[in-house]
Amino acid sequence: MRDDLFTQISAQSPTLTSPEFSTLLKSLFNLQRLGIKLGLEHTFRLLDFIGNPQDDLTMIHVAGTNGKGSTCAMIASILHASGKDVGLYTSPHLIRFNERIRINGYPIPDKQIIKFMKKVSPVVQEIESTFFETTTAMAFDYFKAQKVDVAVIETGLGGRLDSTNVIKPEVTVISHISMDHMDILGKDIEKIASEKAGIIKNNIPLIIAEQTSKVKNILLKKAKHERAPVTELGAISNISATTSGTNFQYKDDEYFTSLIGEHQALNAALAIECINQFEPELQNQMIHHGLRKVCWPARIQQLGDRLYYDVAHNEDGLAFFLKTIRSMYPDVPIVGLFCLKGDKEFNSLTKNLSGQFSKLFVTTDQNRLLLTSEKLSEKLIIFGIKNEPVDSVSSGINKLKELIKDAGVGVIFGSHYIAEEVFDEFEISFDSGVI
Numbered sequence: 001m002r003d004d005l006f007t008q009i010s011a012q013s014p015t016l017t018s019p020e021f022s023t024l025l026k027s028l029f030n031l032q033r034l035g036i037k038l039g040l041e042h043t044f045r046l047l048d049f050i051g052n053p054q055d056d057l058t059m060i061h062v063a064g065t066n067g068k069g070s071t072c073a074m075i076a077s078i079l080h081a082s083g084k085d086v087g088l089y090t091s092p093h094l095i096r097f098n099e100r101i102r103i104n105g106y107p108i109p110d111k112q113i114i115k116f117m118k119k120v121s122p123v124v125q126e127i128e129s130t131f132f133e134t135t136t137a138m139a140f141d142y143f144k145a146q147k148v149d150v151a152v153i154e155t156g157l158g159g160r161l162d163s164t165n166v167i168k169p170e171v172t173v174i175s176h177i178s179m180d181h182m183d184i185l186g187k188d189i190e191k192i193a194s195e196k197a198g199i200i201k202n203n204i205p206l207i208i209a210e211q212t213s214k215v216k217n218i219l220l221k222k223a224k225h226e227r228a229p230v231t232e233l234g235a236i237s238n239i240s241a242t243t244s245g246t247n248f249q250y251k252d253d254e255y256f257t258s259l260i261g262e263h264q265a266l267n268a269a270l271a272i273e274c275i276n277q278f279e280p281e282l283q284n285q286m287i288h289h290g291l292r293k294v295c296w297p298a299r300i301q302q303l304g305d306r307l308y309y310d311v312a313h314n315e316d317g318l319a320f321f322l323k324t325i326r327s328m329y330p331d332v333p334i335v336g337l338f339c340l341k342g343d344k345e346f347n348s349l350t351k352n353l354s355g356q357f358s359k360l361f362v363t364t365d366q367n368r369l370l371l372t373s374e375k376l377s378e379k380l381i382i383f384g385i386k387n388e389p390v391d392s393v394s395s396g397i398n399k400l401k402e403l404i405k406d407a408g409v410g411v412i413f414g415s416h417y418i419a420e421e422v423f424d425e426f427e428i429s430f431d432s433g434v435i
Contacts, residue, residue, distance in 0.1 A: 021110045024117045025097060031124070031131040042129050043163045046137045049123045053144035054167050057087075060278060061167060063155040063199045064175025064209065065192070066317045067267040070259055070296050071175050074271035076152045078290030080104050082282055087143035087151035089164070091132070094298055094311075094419035101139045105295075108142055116141055132156050136163040150278075160198020171278045172199055172228070173207045173270055176263075177215045178316040189214055197222040207231045207273045209266060231273050239265045241324050243302055245292075253284065257291040260300040261324035298419055300324055303426045306332075307400065307410040311419070313340060315348040318413070322356055325411055333358035333408040337396040338387070340414045342371045350383040359403060360387040363396045365417045393421040 047054060060075060062068050069090050076088040086104055093099040098107035116138045124134055136156075143151045153169070155162045177193050193215040200206055200219070206228045208219055223230045238249040245258040248265035250272060257268045268291055275282055298311045300321060306329070312321040325334060336357045340349075353360070362376045371379070373389035380387050390396040393412075400410035412422055423429075 018110065021114055024114050027121075028097070028113075028117060028131065028134060031129065031134055039161055040163070040166055042127050043133045043136060043166050045127050046120065046123060046129050046133060047140065047166060050120060050137060050141050053140040056144050057140065057151050057167070058149065059151045059153050059167050059169045060171050060173065060274060061153050061155070061164065061169035061199050062173040062175065063159045063162075063196045064173075065178045065196075065314065066320065067175040067209070067263060067270075068154055068173075070264060070299055071173060071267045071270045071274075072152045072154045073296040074257065074259075074268055074291060074294050075173075075274050076102075076105075077294035078271060078275050078282075078287050079150055079152070079279075081290035081293065082279070082286040084149040085147070087139070087146070087148040089136070089139040089143075089151065090154045091135070091156055092416050094416055095423065100135060101142055103143070103146055103148060108138075112142055112145075113138065130163075133163045140167075155196075155199065158198070159196040161195070162199070165199055168201065169204060171205050171207065171274050172201060173274050174199070174209065174219060175267065175270060176209045176316065177211055178314060190218060193218040194222075200226050200228050202226045203228060205229050205231065205277045207233075207270055207277060209233060209270055231277060233266070233269050233273065236265055236269050241327055243328065255288065255291055258294055259296055260302075260328075261320060262327070263320040263324070264299075298416070298422075303412075303422070303428070304401075306404055306408065307412075309412040309419075309422050311416045312413050313415055315345075315352060318349060318352040321411075321413060322352060325409060326356075329409045335400050335403045335408055335410045336360045337390075337393070337400055337410070337412045338362050338376070338414045339364055339370050339393075339418055340376055341369070341417075342375075346379055346383060350380065350385055353380070353385050354383075358408065360385065361390050361396045361399055362387045363390045363393055363418075365415070366392065366421060367417070369417050370415055393418050394425055397422070397425050 062072050072088060072090055076086045079086045088102045089100065091100050101108040153164050153167060155164050159165060174196060177196050197219050200222045206223050208230060210233060220230060234251050236248055236250050239262045240247045241261050245256055246260055246264050247256050250269045255268060257264055272287055275287055298309055300308055300310045303309055308325065310321045312318045334357050338360060339362065363373050364370045377387050377389040390399060404410045
């Protein structure tokens with residue numbers, strides 16, 4: 001392992017941001033005004049300008065709707081446990097942009113971002129690269145410069161036209177696919193599955209999670225066309241979620257992952273099969289160690305006694321989340337604090353919210369990127385979901401704490417955008433340098 005890299009990144013203070021870094025980061029975020037471009041032309045041009053670093057990397061590519069981030073984190077943790085230097089590229093970030101690009105769990109340093117942005121600024125402006133195109137190129141450039149042994153790459157929204165789909169991976173993984181980002185990927189599950197299936201490559205092994213029959217048929221048809229060997233998950237049994245993690249049996253072995261929920265057992269099985277395909281000689285004890293040590297914040301993360309935070313924001317994500325909470329606390333009232341972006345399908349979301357809460361508060365983020373408390377409250381009432389709007393995340397958390405003081409469990413959920421406010425409220429550090 002490169003101790004000098006760890007020293008360099010650990011020495012960087014997350015609270016002291018230079019004016020130069022702030023300016024360059026602002027210019028990077030300003031690229032979001034260009035929206036999302038469906039196509040790979042700009043990504044190829046940008047990568048060509050910096051010498052096509054992706055061609056020199058060994059990579060694993062992961063797509064899906066729910067669980068792809070957790071699956072990436074588990075794969076990276078297992079590979080790191082085996083002694084490899086592992087790059088991990090995911091989105092979105094929770095607190096700091098740097099989280100998106102990590103090596104062995106440590107975020108890319110500010111100075112590396114500055115160096116990259118200075119290098120690519122002329123071509124970014126010339127071809128009008130988007131935020132995600134530029135960030136993807138930054139990740140590949142950084143991973144090559146740091147000579148990682150393997151990079152685990154999560155798609156952004158889709159697959160076929162996603163900026164990450166310029167790579168030639170050793171293994172492709174597709175987690176559970178459901179309805180989300182329909183304004184971009186398509187209005188029905190078939191269109192969404194077809195977009196996700198776009199990462200399937202010729203003769204590259206494919207690992208797929210359990211899917212609906214429609215989705216599975218689309219993935220298998222694409223795999224057959226690409227002559228990609230397919231591994232479907234085997235039997236997962238004896239799943240037991242606790243406040244410390246999840247126990248489960250996969251095939252002939254008993255496993256434990258520090259991530260909480262039945263769905264995390266499914267994601268862990270995906271990671272296990274990916275590792276078996278990528279490095280079949282890897283000792284199983286390394287898989288066990290990596291699953292035990294994995295850290296992926298804001299996924300049923302315990303914040304305090306009987307109080308949890310999860311970024312679940314689509315139909316299946318909410319179902320997985322609430323099912324897990326109910327399995328751990330079967331006979332107690334649930335008090336919720338909910339927020340949401342304005343582009344979500346309320347009809348599909350509300351069926352998972354109905355009847356779940358003894359009390360539901362709704363709020364918004366301090367940067368006003370989400371629906372206002374009042375607007376969200378009105379929308380939920382239309383669908384028969386009783387709720388009470390509160391002014392802020394902090395106010396909502398205080399109400400949750402008060403109501404569950406004697407009995408009950410509190411859940412905060414619905415968006416990545418409130419992560420900083422949530423973690424600040426509980427004084428949780430987010431720069432610990434873990435995967």
